[in-house]
Amino acid sequence: MKLKRIVGWTAVAVPVALLVAFAIAYVRSDNDCAERRASAPAHPMKAITYCEYGQADVLALEDIEKPVPGEHDVLVRVRAAAVNPLDWHYMRGTPYVMRMGNGLRKPKGARLGVDFAGTVEAVGRGVTKFKPGDEVFGGRTGAFAQYVTVHEDKAVAHKPANLSFEQAASIGVAAITALQGLRDAGKLQSGQKVLINGASGGVGTFAVQIAKAMGAEVTGVCSTRNVAMVRSLGADHVIDYKREDYTSGDARYDVILDNVTNRDLSDNRRVMQPDGRYVLIGGGGPDAGNWIGPFAGPLKALFVSPFVSQDMGLFMADLNQKDLDVLAGLMQSGKVTPVIDRRYPLGEVPAAIRYVESGRARGKVVIVVE
Secondary structure: OHHHHHHHHHHHHHHHHHHHHHHHHHHHOOOOHHHHHOOOOOOEEEEEEEOOOOOHHHEEEEEEEOOOOOOOEEEEEEEEEEEOHHHHHHHHOOOHHHHHHHOOOOOOOOEOOOEEEEEEEEEOOOOOOOOOOOEEEEEOOOOOEOEEEEEOOOOEEEOOOOOOHHHHHOOHHHHHHHHHHHHHHOOOOOOOEEEEEOOOOHHHHHHHHHHHHOOOEEEEEEOHHHHHHHHHOOOOEEEEOOOOOHHHOOOOEEEEEEOOOOOOHHHHHHOEEEEEEEEEOOOOOOOOOOOOHHHHHHHHHHHHHHHOOOEEEEOOOOOOHHHHHHHHHHHHHOOOOOOEEEEEEHHHHHHHHHHHHOOOOOOEEEEEOO
């Protein structure tokens, strides 16, 4: 009887304790926006900030304090940045599970943007890899700004000489996701067949070209208006999803890189080789669901994977210097060229994000920073 009472109390106490902890964390989650806005910065720079979760109208162009490089940091004068779906996920705070690390009620980090390209303005005294005047690109939170600092060993690399700042800024998250998704998660080999679902988007346009550079036979899936563009990137076959369902065809693929998850997992398995790999990058727009949103598909894939011969699951990219250098080499050789759809000035980041949220962007959307 005593054991039953303990178990009973535990069954009640644990959920209650978790609920109380969540409520406290929710109430206490805050940011320094009010404090920051109460005083003028001593050394101002323009940056996009947000103090509340919501749609693009929560974003503001403000004067904030210009960052100072630490001992091993590089101060970059940003010339261009790029928009990723990651940005609107953080802006909206959805799916809600993302708020566990970014603030339950309000965003802890009031800055947005990751991809950047620009010129090194200053370096810390311990920096050896970069010097003032170097043209660089990479990834750092807060890239929608006139300046960013980044550790010299983190996600920053020398810009390929044959690329503009706008092209270099578009590489970051999308190109690294494509590279690692194909090479590491997909284990793509020369001569294998790969299907890229969502071949006309940011990750997709890079993936088509990287897969070709790896020697694969590439099939791209996109809408009617993007067929010619995807073919021009080197795709061997292009499927217009408005006219044909790729999961009903006879082809069998060694790797499927899925950027949109608009087909059921069982349908994808049917067009994969018995030992094929299904790499799920993302999918779903702002209306995909607030709680777990695009994670619904990955969770299903992770559940199914142990019971089938095919390998499948969610892939999360790692933005690092080594792979930025790999991508710089592919760009320098001309094997991969960024595709830029639209350009917006820094003050129009809200409009740029709305366009990316629409799901109609072809390649990358770039922010030009004056």
